[in-house]
Amino acid sequence: MTGEIRALDDRTVREIAAGEVVERPASVVKELVENALDAGASRVAVAVENGGIDGIRVRDDGSGIPPEQLPMAVAKHATSKLDGMADLDAGVATLGFRGEALHSVGAVAEVTVRSRTPDADTGAELVVDHGDESDVRPAGCPVGTTVEVRDLFGRTPARRKFLKTPATEFDRVNGVVSAYALANPDVAVSLEHDGREVFASPGDGNRRSAVLAVYGREVAESMVDVDHGSESGAVSVHGLVSHPETTRAGREYLTTYVNDRWVRDGDLRGAVVDAYGGQLATDRYPFAVLFVEVPAPAVDVNVHPRKTEVRFDDDADVMGTVREAVRSALLEHGLLRSSAPRG
Ligand code: ADP
Ligand code: MG
Secondary structure (H helix, E strand, O other): OOOOOOOOOOOHHHHHHHHOOOOOOHHHHHHHHHHHHHHHHOEEEEEEEEHHHHHEEEEEEOOOHHHHHHHHHOOOOOOOOOHHHHHHHHHOOOOOOOHHHHHHHHHHHHEEEEEEEEOOOOOEEEEEOOOEOOEEEEEEOOOEEEEEEEEEOOOOHHHOOOOHHHHHHHHHHHHHHHHHHHOOOOOOOEEEEEEEEEEOOOOOOHHHHHHHHHHHHHHHHHEEEEEEEEOOOOEEEEEEOOOOOOEOHHHHHHEEEEOOOEEOOOOHHHHHHHHOOOOOOOOOOOOEEEEEEEEHHHHHHHOOOOOOEEEOOOOHHHHHHHHHHHHHHHHHHOOOOOOOOOO
């Protein structure tokens, strides 16, 4: 079918663009938690209902947003974190920088942003209801920011139908919040589902206490430290990996970060698994919380709006260093049979 070329109406454009960032409850939670961490929060409390489908609330005690800035916070491509291309080229230190998350969520849900800065006596709130923005009104609230999301995809039944069961959506939310709790042991991160606490990390700065809170004692006690640099000196890897017998059926407990940014990269996970040689039972995967550091210019994190993929200049060096780092940690703790084939 061909016809006249016409511009799409504003609402359609908004919803198409929003779909790039907001795919499901977990993607909303990721953006909101990143904002809380970027705001320097020492506590981040996430609560979701029905897997996040019926409601999401993220509360932080960070720097807050002044009332007059609330409309900018939900505006398109508006950010306080990036000044222009020079900043982008230098490597971005904050988790967010595109300035499109709050705007995108507001296009496909009812979003309430309530915030108070440390020097203000009272807070303010703004509601964006499927693209319709309210005025800024005064609101009583503690210092920091609370963002509440309701009726996700309420006006786009096709999108809503694409969501999985509440249990599956919650697993993804849990994966996101866990990844940020593990990466930020100095922040107290908690997760609640339908009014029940799922975990709460203490925020004491100790990576092992975060692992204990998120994965429980058995897993935490089975984990050994990894700390290793590449021969070239360009890549270093540190973190924790589990005993070869402390495994799960899926790869989702292999949590990897590049320059402190959480990434779900199949090759990185593969490199960790390789390091165990033949020592994992069939279709079983270990736990890992692994941080890969590479010079900022040697990695591109701006590949996708959801920012979960990365590209390395020297892929072989990175993967080889990860494999060697995990392998030498396991060997050092006597957890690899010497006959295990080299990965
Ligand atoms: P980005 O994070 O890419 O800048 P967002 O749409 O996620 O874009 O947020 C827009 C702006 O709103 C941020 O740059 C920040 O100034 C402000 N903001 C959002 N969430 C918070 C928060 N929890 N605490 C303080 N400021 C926030
Ligand atoms: Mg953001």
